[in-house]
């Protein structure tokens with residue numbers, strides 16, 4: 381590729397506050413009849429007065445703190461004027477020059493992505509297009525909408541996707557948005573441009589400028605990216621498209637495009653408006669916001685350990701790899717549950733004569749393994765979450781100790797897990813009730829093996845005469861006889877001893 385790829389993201393997220401942004405209407409109206417969670421304020425009737433939702437302001441600041449942003453001590457709301465059928469007031473209350481948060485960063489693959497700003501605004505209604513024309517549901521009008529904008533410093537479609545995934549995790553960790561992309565609770569737009577190498581540079585604050593004698597190529601704003609897959613595919617497509625057109629010597633123009641999921645292409649929507657078209661001016665009905673240090677300190681109390689920090693800690697504390705950590709931190713509840721299991725294992729080791737320092741990484745990995753290769757499959761199949769399961773962290777840990785002590789083999793481990801997933805219960809009880817305990821008693825195992833050898837004299841003779849492959853036959857016979865409950869290493873040991881006699 382002879383061009384530098386320059387991508388900036390704008391991500392809107394609906395906040396989960398109880399009421400809407402500027403009125404007391406129900407904000408969690410997902411399941412309500414259309415146009416029932418509305419009032420004169422969110423319908424923009426003349427003479428009504430908006431009152432800003434304090435919770436939404438606090439949550440936006442919380443998100444800013446989580447992304448290392450600076451917080452404006454003095455902030456305000458502004459009117460963004462445009463006409464669209466889903467916008468009842470004819471303008472949107474947003475924030476223009478004094479957003480709540482600015483200058484932050486988020487680390488992706490050991491690389492800081494700079495964040496320009498996070499501001500608060502209100503969502504529009506929902507237009508639904510039918511064969512008979514368009515209908516509209518205003519329940520969503522006035523939902524608190526938090527917009528985060530990155531600097532144009534992202535260099536690939538993969539990096540953009542990772543950024544969005546991590547941001548979604550953070551919103552969920554902070555418990556401020558469900559951020560479900562398929563439901564439109566989190567919506568991403570990408571600004572993409574390609575510049576000839578060494579023809580441009582960053583100025584202060586992420587502004588891009590052409591070097592002397594060069595010109596910049598315009599950017600395309602890509603919308604309709606409503607899944608992580610669409611983000612990656614859409615951006616990748618647009619990069620290829622622009623590169624091809626530049627190669628052909630075409631002069632590009634700034635435009636807004638949408639990702640067509642069905643055709644897997646980007647399609648032109650309209651020419652891009654500049655911000656002057658919106659005629660921003662300060663919202664006269666809402667007083668400016670003063671953010672005190674006391675309030676900031678209060679909000680800081682709600683900060684939690686974030687995904688990036690959890691990954692680092694899991695790697696260090698439990699010896700997990702990056703991939704292993706990612707596999708369990710995507711959901712805070714899953715990560716917490718795994719840590720509960722590990723803490724139960726620690727209590728068990730502490731009560732024995734062993735030391736946790738010696739065993740911790742091994743046991744933590746066993747817990748991770750049984751969770752991701754066992755439990756996750758059931759959860760995925762039944763579309764359930766960790767909060768829905770009947771297995772307690774204590775019982776899950778006990779199951780791991782049964783295997784660790786050699787009381788059950790790997791096959792039985794997963795059999796008991798399946799049973800526990802269905803009906804809950806104590807793994808030791810299940811093991812005893814169903815007679816799944818591994819046959820460890822050597823005398824008992826030897827008796828079984830001697831019987832098998834007696835039943836197959838010809839094979840035993842052949843083995844003795846050098847047909848060593850027959851050992852597998854005898855192992856199979858023994859496994860069948862013991863219904864897989866015997867320790868395979870021990871079977872082999874006894875078999876070799878007895879067959880060579």
Ligand SMILES: [Zn+2]
Pocket residue numbers: 400403404405417418419420421422423522
């Ligand atoms: Zn309302």
